[in-house]
Amino acid sequence: MRRGNWRMAETVPFRARGFVARERGWAAAVTLLAVLAVWQIGAELRWFSVAFLSTPAAIARALWHLAISGELGRDLGASLGRLLGGWLGGTLAGLVAGLAIGLFSTLRSPGMAVVSALFPIPKIALVPLFIIWFGIGEGSKLVTVGFGVFFPMAISTIAAVDAVPRNLIRMGQSFGLSQAAVVWRIVLPGALPALLAAMRITAATAIILLVAAEMIGAENGIGAFVLRAGNLYDIDALMAGIAVLSLIGLVAARLIGLAERALLKWR
Amino acid sequence: MTLGLRATGVSHRYGAVTALEGVTLDIPAGETTVIVGPSGCGKSTLLGILGGLLRPSAGEVTVEGNAPEACLNRLTYVFQDFALLPWRTVAGNVALVLEPHGLSRAAREARIAEVLAMTGLSEFADAWPRQLSGGMRQRVGIARALAVRPAVLLMDEPLSALDAQTRELLLDEVSALIARAGATVVWVTHNLAEAVRLGERIVVMSRRPGRVRAVLRRGEAAASEAGLWAMIRDEAADAARELADG
Numbered sequence: 001m002r003r004g005n006w007r008m009a010e011t012v013p014f015r016a017r018g019f020v021a022r023e024r025g026w027a028a029a030v031t032l033l034a035v036l037a038v039w040q041i042g043a044e045l046r047w048f049s050v051a052f053l054s055t056p057a058a059i060a061r062a063l064w065h066l067a068i069s070g071e072l073g074r075d076l077g078a079s080l081g082r083l084l085g086g087w088l089g090g091t092l093a094g095l096v097a098g099l100a101i102g103l104f105s106t107l108r109s110p111g112m113a114v115v116s117a118l119f120p121i122p123k124i125a126l127v128p129l130f131i132i133w134f135g136i137g138e139g140s141k142l143v144t145v146g147f148g149v150f151f152p153m154a155i156s157t158i159a160a161v162d163a164v165p166r167n168l169i170r171m172g173q174s175f176g177l178s179q180a181a182v183v184w185r186i187v188l189p190g191a192l193p194a195l196l197a198a199m200r201i202t203a204a205t206a207i208i209l210l211v212a213a214e215m216i217g218a219e220n221g222i223g224a225f226v227l228r229a230g231n232l233y234d235i236d237a238l239m240a241g242i243a244v245l246s247l248i249g250l251v252a253a254r255l256i257g258l259a260e261r262a263l264l265k266w267r
Numbered sequence: 268m269t270l271g272l273r274a275t276g277v278s279h280r281y282g283a284v285t286a287l288e289g290v291t292l293d294i295p296a297g298e299t300t301v302i303v304g305p306s307g308c309g310k311s312t313l314l315g316i317l318g319g320l321l322r323p324s325a326g327e328v329t330v331e332g333n334a335p336e337a338c339l340n341r342l343t344y345v346f347q348d349f350a351l352l353p354w355r356t357v358a359g360n361v362a363l364v365l366e367p368h369g370l371s372r373a374a375r376e377a378r379i380a381e382v383l384a385m386t387g388l389s390e391f392a393d394a395w396p397r398q399l400s401g402g403m404r405q406r407v408g409i410a411r412a413l414a415v416r417p418a419v420l421l422m423d424e425p426l427s428a429l430d431a432q433t434r435e436l437l438l439d440e441v442s443a444l445i446a447r448a449g450a451t452v453v454w455v456t457h458n459l460a461e462a463v464r465l466g467e468r469i470v471v472m473s474r475r476p477g478r479v480r481a482v483l484r485r486g487e488a489a490a491s492e493a494g495l496w497a498m499i500r501d502e503a504a505d506a507a508r509e510l511a512d513g
Contacts, residue, residue: 170320171350175364175415176340185363189354266354266395 054239062236063243071225076244079210079221082138083248086145087206091199094150098157103183115154123148124212131217141213141221148209149202156198160191193267196260203252207245222248269451270332270341270418271296272317277326278476279312286312288476289326294419296332299445299452301462303495304472304480305502310455311347311423313477317453318342318421334418335449339368343417343450347424349404351396358383358392361411368415382410385444402433409441413448420445422454426461438464459495471495474502 036056042048043055050058066072101111123144130140130147164187172182214223222241229238272294279287286309294300294317302310315321317328319342334341344350351360361379370378383389386406396404405425412420425441426434442465445452456462462469466483469490473480480498483490489498 167346167348167350168352171344171346172363174318174320174340174342174344175367175411177363177367181367185366186352189352192354264354266397 050235052235054236058236059239059243062240066237066240072240072244075220075222075225075241078218079214079223080248082141082145082214082221083206083210085138086142086210087149087203089142090146090149090206091153091202093146094153094202095157095195097150098154099161099183099187101154102158102161103187112158115151115158119151119155123209127213127216130213136217140217141210144213145206145209149206152205153198153202156194156201157191160194160198161187163194164190193260193264196256196263200253200256203256204249207249207252211245269296269449270330270334271451272419272453273329273331274313274317275326275329277313277316277323277328279309279316279321280324285476287316287323288478290477290479291326292470292479292482294451294453295468296451297449298467299454299465300468300470301454301456301466302470302472303456303459303462303499304477305474305499305506306457307475308472309475309477310457310472313472314421314423314453314455318344318419320344330419335416337416338418340364340415341418343412343415343420345405345408345412345420345422345425347427349396349401349408349428351404351407353396356393356395357388357399357407357410360396360407361414364411364415378414382414385413385447386410387440400433401429402437405429405437409444413444417448417450419451419453420448422452424455424457427457434458434461459492459499462495463490463492466490469495471498474506 040056043050043053054062063072097111097115101107101115126147127140127144130143134140134143168186168190169182172186177185210221211223211226214221215227218224222244226238226241226245229235229241274290274292274294277287277290277292278285290309290313292313302313304310312321316323319328330341352363355363358379361382362375365375365378379392380389383392386409388403388406388410391399391403396407399407405428408425426437429437438461452465454461454465467485469483469485470479471481471483472478480502481489483494488494
């Protein structure tokens with residue numbers, strides 16, 4: 001028997017499916033392996049020319065040769081040093097500047113004016129200038145990465161501080177917490193989720209700027225290696241370099257993910 | 268011995284809107300004063316000014332008397348929205364307000380255990396706020412307030428975010444707890460039954476801009492639910508008349 005669209009004694013259907021974020025680690029691994037498999041099979045079946053796009057197997061072989069020759073270690077070591085130094089420096093400076101602008105009204109308007117004026121400049125365009133100022137050595141690369149990371153970090157920190165619920169700050173003040181205690185115990189932990197999200201973005205930005213800086217003026221590093229391989233038309237080595245950059249990005253994202261899991265377990 | 272408060276000629280404006288106008292009010296030490304009034308009459312604004320969280324546009328608030336020696340925070344709030352730190356456990360939220368006062372770790376932990384036991388939260392010391400019901404979260408807010416041995420408790424509609432059943436159950440518990448704390452209490456509410464049950468004195472505010480319309484003592488005929496309703500209805504009728512007159 002039916003009344004309208006309903007039958008009598010029908011089980012109420014569950015309708016609240018989806019829109020819940022769940023991570024399935026195995027799905028990520030399977031997807032990556034599937035992409036590599038399709039890529040390899042495509043090359044075997046000559047869907048594309050291996051003269052222009054290497055196969056995963058050829059890239060793996062190139063990586064192995066580069067690793068045992070020590071070339072990969074030298075370039076990777078140089079890049080990781082610049083990446084860590086530039087990213088840490090830029091992130092810390094952006095964090096401090098963002099906190100200062102976010103917390104102190106007197107700094108807000110002047111700080112926002114400077115940040116807003118400098119943020120849109122493509123940082124790659126500044127690499128030649130940094131080379132003139134800081135030399136062809138490590139200084140210009142560190143500054144390029146640090147400068148590029150600084151602005152998104154500062155802007156994200158200002159927004160994160162603004163987003164900390166004011167009722168929590170007033171609660172702290174009502175219980176006599178000092179300004180420093182309010183910042184340390186309420187503002188910083190409240191802003192932490194947004195700060196970690198910003199670090200994911202700045203890690204990717206740092207890799208892009210590092211490669212650009214190494215391509216413009218460096219003798220070693222993954223960026224310089226990729227450029228060298230391109231000039232020699234060595235597609236396998238070129239793509240091995242790109243694979244290393246992708247791996248650096250994956251490792252950085254994984255480390256930040258682990259930090260989120262450890263620091264934000266209350267969510 | 269504890270503290271009383273005196274508001275003298277207190278006004279407050281939010282931009283073009285006058286929320287409070289010329290409020291003069293005594294909050295006697297050791298008594299429970301309930302402030303009631305129609306929605307938007309400035310009750311919470313007045314409480315914010317009494318507790319030093321809002322600066323009045325005019326007038327002043329003075330504290331009178333001596334706080335007990337054990338008191339760590341003279342004017343202590345219980346918030347309508349609980350204001351718990353989601354990244355701290357129940358015990359951590361209580362610990363937060365003890366941290367500035369230089370208590371030893373053992374003394375701090377003993378006091379946390381004491382107030383959690385008083386509020387029935389001992390089993391939930393390690394729970395995150397998101398794992399608690401609304402009633403439990405407000406218990407944490409009350410435990411946090413009691414932990415500092417307050418001289419004045421400023422309760423900003425502490426039960427209004429809760430369902431009727433939880434509110435009823437918690438009301439008796441909270442009144443017993445605040446009686447035990449021996450503090451001066453200022454309790455803001457829009458619930459007249461709550462006002463009659465709790466208030467030794469009931470301050471009735473007029474509609475916006477909020478002024479003190481009446482101060483009633485427990486036992487007076489007007490200090491009943493019916494009496495308070497009559498006053499609130501009068502206020503609403505006045506507002507409707509003004510609106511009709513343009």
